[in-house]
Amino acid sequence: MKDVADSLPTYDDVIAAHERIAPYIHRTPVLTSTYFNELTGAELFFKCENFQKAGAFKVRGACNAVFGLSDEQAAKGVATHSSGNHALSLSYAAGRRGIPCHVVMPRTAPDAKKAAVRGYGGQITECEPSTSSREAVFAEVHERTGADFVHPYNDPRVIAGQGTCSRELMEQVDGLDAVIAPIGGGGMISGCCLTLSNIAPNVEIYAAEPEQADDAYRSFKAGHIIADDAPVTVADGLKVPLKENTWHFVSHHVTDILTASEQEIIDAMKLTWQRMKIVMEPSCAVPLATILKNPEVFRGKRVGVIITGGNVDLDKLPWMKG
Amino acid sequence: MKDVADSLPTYDDVIAAHERIAPYIHRTPVLTSTYFNELTGAELFFKCENFQKAGAFKVRGACNAVFGLSDEQAAKGVATHSSGNHALSLSYAAGRRGIPCHVVMPRTAPDAKKAAVRGYGGQITECEPSTSSREAVFAEVHERTGADFVHPYNDPRVIAGQGTCSRELMEQVDGLDAVIAPIGGGGMISGCCLTLSNIAPNVEIYAAEPEQADDAYRSFKAGHIIADDAPVTVADGLKVPLKENTWHFVSHHVTDILTASEQEIIDAMKLTWQRMKIVMEPSCAVPLATILKNPEVFRGKRVGVIITGGNVDLDKLPWMKG
Incomplete structure (x- = not known):
């Protein structure tokens, strides 16, 4: 595994990445929902990476x-x-x-x-x-x-690439108070940390995780990486553990990690499909589930919510019977 | 039913409607899909009224x-x-x-x-x-x-209101060769006819209808309104018959009416959810189903496809068993 550079990416790497990948990715839209704003008391701006090429921010x-x-x-x-x-x-x-x-x-x-x-x-x-x-x-x-x-998330080139998502979001929405994204291995969150700590250091960064795969939450509280062997959750994109590079960003720049139960995740996913008419993965519903669970954290704030992907098996939706 | 004005709306009514309703509606986005462009050989521009207030163009x-x-x-x-x-x-x-x-x-x-x-x-x-x-x-x-x-589609005020959708689409996309929308009672199609015949008379107007509720198709071929009492189709928004005002527009301005089978509609619906990550009703899949069925009609053209709504029961998706 010597191909992984062991240095951390910088914000210059994010800028270079953005220029490099622009021909091959979508500048994804930001959607808003009066319904969810009224429900949460926050102003939510959904960055729709489910509309991204190949169906996800990755x-x-x-x-x-x-x-x-x-x-x-x-x-x-x-x-x-x-x-x-x-x-x-x-x-x-x-x-x-x-x-x-x-x-x-x-x-x-x-x-x-x-x-x-x-x-x-x-x-x-x-x-x-x-x-x-x-x-x-x-x-x-x-x-x-x-x-x-190319490691799925610990590779510095990958982290720099994911950092382009929050860079776009900051260009698309003025005056954000916070950004929230799901956390699995921590690639997207590390990209947010890298970008926001450089261009908008006052913006809070929240990570959202399933209770049943809460290794990042426990790592954050313990101050060192705790890895589960095989967590079980409907949010199947979020089962992997943090690694040294993503842990660096999480431990230095994340404001807090919030968790939600399986049922809360499924309910938030279905509600988003119903009200926003977008197809997204269970993993993407975890941020909204944690906002609905902790409204006091977000009330009155302008919050960027990263919808990370839309690759879901339409024959096995989590609210389907059997 | 005396409240229905019996005069036909004009394009001035569309302009007035647009100004009147602007505070209460979304200017919905237009999405594109490399996948569907390659699949059809046409350039498709999806006008996403599934993201509209209350979930539909209506x-x-x-x-x-x-x-x-x-x-x-x-x-x-x-x-x-x-x-x-x-x-x-x-x-x-x-x-x-x-x-x-x-x-x-x-x-x-x-x-x-x-x-x-x-x-x-x-x-x-x-x-x-x-x-x-x-x-x-x-x-x-x-x-x-x-x-x-307020009749769902035969009311001139309603037809003028629906005409604002294609007016937006023409502002959002240059050089369209054709527009296609589902046809039930004909409100949306009549709005397209009213607007396009005034501002873009060379743009072809196609209506798409389920084979199992093909009363508009049969009316179009016969030259007079043929109404079914209770057609059965998964495209539940398209069961109603034409009325005199919508028949006026359909008979004068529609280029052709194309039909698709139930399975073709369901397949197009599921494929759109999978590839475009948007939630839409079965009715909205009928235009794409007819494009896939009649590629020679659309090949090489720039086609506006109106995605009419996104209000679907997520517990009863047509590809679910039982």
């Missing part, structure tokens, strides 16, 4: 990594292990550059996810559903191909 | 009627019969003006729509799910209250 970091490679490096392709949006996004980015993308996924991953990765041109190598197998198989693929390893 | 016509009333007329309130979105929209508009709104709805209408009508302050009287029952029950309510009857 394409920002993936494109920054892929299009920052030298031609020589790029020729060998990129590689990652992920069964979710990072795999899709890296496959999309590699496809746009015309280079290979190797993805190690558990053989037990849903066929729909494998099909989506292949749809963007990703080449899947299957592993057993265990950490040891994943690491062994990934090491073999990495060794064999010489591809550049 | 609020345009409803607001135009409600805010055009004299104070004396307004004091008795407004009344209508509707299978859904017009009821919501008229309730919303009446609520904004602070006057009563009486709604006759089929008892089979989705619970989500009934609850939403009540949420906006509308007072519901239920009827059987047929045109004849609806009209009989409505006559009683109308007689009892003296409220101003």
Whole structure:
């Protein structure tokens, strides 16, 4: 895993990333809802990364990594292990550059996810559903191909890419008091920390996490990384633990981490679909669920809410029976 | 039914409507999709009235009627019969003006729509799910209250209000070759005809209809109105027949009417949710279903596609089992 630079990204890296990825991403719209403003007593500005290319903000970091490679490096392709949006996004980015993308996924991953990765041109190598197998198989693929390893969130190029999202949001909305985003491995939140601590240091930064995968919350309270082995939550994008680079940003710049129960997440997700007419993942509902649960924290404030992605299985919505 | 003015609206009425309703409606965004452009060979511009106030374009016509009333007329309130979105929209508009709104709805209408009508302050009287029952029950309510009857689509004030949608679309997108919208009673299509025949007479106007509720298609081919009493289709906003005012516009200005099967409508709906991450009603999927079915009609053209509404029961999605 030597390909991960061990230095932290700077705000100059965010600016460079934004210029680099602009041709390949959407400048996503910001939506507002009178209904949710009245319900929460806050003014909410929803940054809709569910409308992003490949369906999630992850394409920002993936494109920054892929299009920052030298031609020589790029020729060998990129590689990652992920069964979710990072795999899709890296496959999309590699496809746009015309280079290979190797993805190690558990053989037990849903066929729909494998099909989506292949749809963007990703080449899947299957592993057993265990950490040891994943690491062994990934090491073999990495060794064999010489591809550049792009970690889903701990990679500084990825964090700088995610930082472009809050940069856009600050250009689109004046006078924000706070920004809130979901936290899993911490890539998006680290991007927010990197950008906002440089251009708007008074804006509060909240991270929202499922109670049943609250390792970031517990890490934040304990002052060091606590990792769960296999948390279970409907917010399947938020199961992964913090790593050293994301922990740096979280521990230095996050105002607070708030949590919500599974039912609160599902209710907030369904309510958003009903009232805002947007399709988003369960993970994206966690911020709104925590705002509804802690209205006193947000009342009277102008709050940017990052809707991180929209890749959801329409045949398995969490409020469907059976 | 004497309250319906029997004259046809003019484009000046559209301009006046736009000014009158501007404080109460959204100027909805236009979205594009690389995926659908590649799939269809056309350039599609989706006018997202699913993001409109009260969740559908119908609020345009409803607001135009409600805010055009004299104070004396307004004091008795407004009344209508509707299978859904017009009821919501008229309730919303009446609520904004602070006057009563009486709604006759089929008892089979989705619970989500009934609850939403009540949420906006509308007072519901239920009827059987047929045109004849609806009209009989409505006559009683109308007689009892003296409220101003705002027909869901045949009312000239409503047609002028709906005409503001395509007026916005023409301001938002240059060089459109065609516009397509669903057709039920023909209010939206008539608004498109009224506006486009005045400001962009070379733009083709297509109407899209379910095969299983194809009365407008058959009327168009026959040259006179053919009405079904109770058609069955998943596109529940499109079951109502044309009336004399909408027939005038359809027969004079529509380029063609295209139809799609139930499965084609459901497939187009699900595909739009998956790829564009927007929640829309089955009715709104009919235009895209007909474009996918008749690519030769639209290939190489810049086409405005009106997404008419987003009020759908999330517990009864048409691809759900049971």
